Amino acid sequence: MWYNGLLDLSVLQLVLVALGMTHVTIISVTLYLHRHSAHNSLDLHPVLSHFFRFWLWFTTSIITKEWTAIHRKHHATCETENDPHSPMVKGIRKVVFEGAELYAEAATPETLERYGQRTPQDWIERNVYTKHNNLGIVLLAIINLALFGVHGIWIWAVQMMWIPVWAAGVINGIGHYFGYRNFECADNARNIVPWAIFIGGEELHNNHHTYPNSSKLSRRWYEVDIGWGYIRMFQLFGMAKPKGYRPIAHSVPGKQALDVETVQAIANNRFDIMRQYRKRVMEPVLLQQRSLMEDEIKPRYRKLRKLLSREVTLIPETDRQHLDSVLENNPVLRQIYDKSHELQAIWRRRGVKPQEKLQALMDWCKDAEASGIRYLEDFATHLKSYSLRPA
Known part of the structure; x- marks a missing residue:
């Protein structure tokens, strides 16, 4: 029925x-x-x-x-x-x-x-x-x-x-x-x-x-x-x-000159750039410092690894204090942490001419190359290879 x-x-x-x-x-x-x-x-x-x-x-x-x-x-x-x-x-x-x-x-x-x-x-x-x-x-x-x-x-x-x-x-x-x-x-x-x-x-x-x-x-x-x-x-x-599924920026093998296209490419690929900064700079430097400051860093290594690259506005106050304490006692970690935020500040600037952003990026790379931190120097070289992908 x-x-x-x-x-x-x-x-x-x-x-x-x-x-x-x-x-x-x-x-x-x-x-x-x-x-x-x-x-x-x-x-x-x-x-x-x-x-x-x-x-x-x-x-x-x-x-x-x-x-x-x-x-x-x-x-x-x-x-x-x-x-x-x-x-x-x-x-x-x-x-x-x-x-x-x-x-x-x-x-x-x-x-x-x-x-x-x-x-x-x-x-x-x-x-x-x-x-x-x-x-x-x-x-x-x-x-x-x-x-x-x-x-x-x-x-x-x-x-x-x-x-x-x-x-x-x-x-x-x-x-x-x-x-x-x-x-x-x-x-x-x-x-x-x-x-x-x-x-x-x-x-x-x-x-x-x-x-x-x-x-x-x-x-x-x-x-x-x-x-x-x-x-x-x-x-x-x-x-x-x-639409929008292809990154409009890419790394060009052999490119070693900063230009306006580099600034535009990095700005459009900024989240991937910062992910690479974490992998290429923050994590190897932290691992290096771990062996030098074992008593301070080793017990909290995994948490520090996350906090160093975490979006600042999302870090709880207790974790913020812990991170500040570690950075205060470790100039190398402080330097790579500050450099990451300086890099992000370049593309967050509004109402600035492309040439001014280019100059800011050139200054950032110059400071990174003079830092004495090999991973940071290599990353500055890597940034120069970026350009806009042809249409």
């Missing part, structure tokens, strides 16, 4: 069906809402774009303008009192377990007006997806019951919980609380795992916050962004055009 479901499937098959449909929802969120709508890092063919819009209305009742505006506000106000869902401000438990509620609270007219620009405003968006945003999930419940009988109830429940748990809870909560950091961006974003398959690539959250306008979220050779795989597949059929 119909209430047993039009499709006679085993429990395993039903589970696979549920996972398959929720996976389409995840891909719709990461490709359409996140990379395409919020960050404009991906162009989508109108047919594909509208499929994602329909699917999200049908399975989540998400309104494109609301989601886009709240996410843009999150980036603009990250880890502050105005951040719609920062676990550093609101607490990890609240964000993980009440992520959907935080989204609803943040969808104010002011937020939509300021951050919801350049989102769909066509007839179907206004009169169906927005005006009747809950109609889709009601139809989904009816179709699930018709196709799967009583099993349709739990399949629908899974579909309703999928985005609030994994996107609003895990990514917005755990993605700013636990995990590893490839780059020291100005907020606490972290990569949850390197193999970003289950949540469409969004697990690579530190990479995204460092390069928010890149359509590709993986940055290391061992990292996997399944969303990027879908983008490349759609690109083969002319349905997608990724």
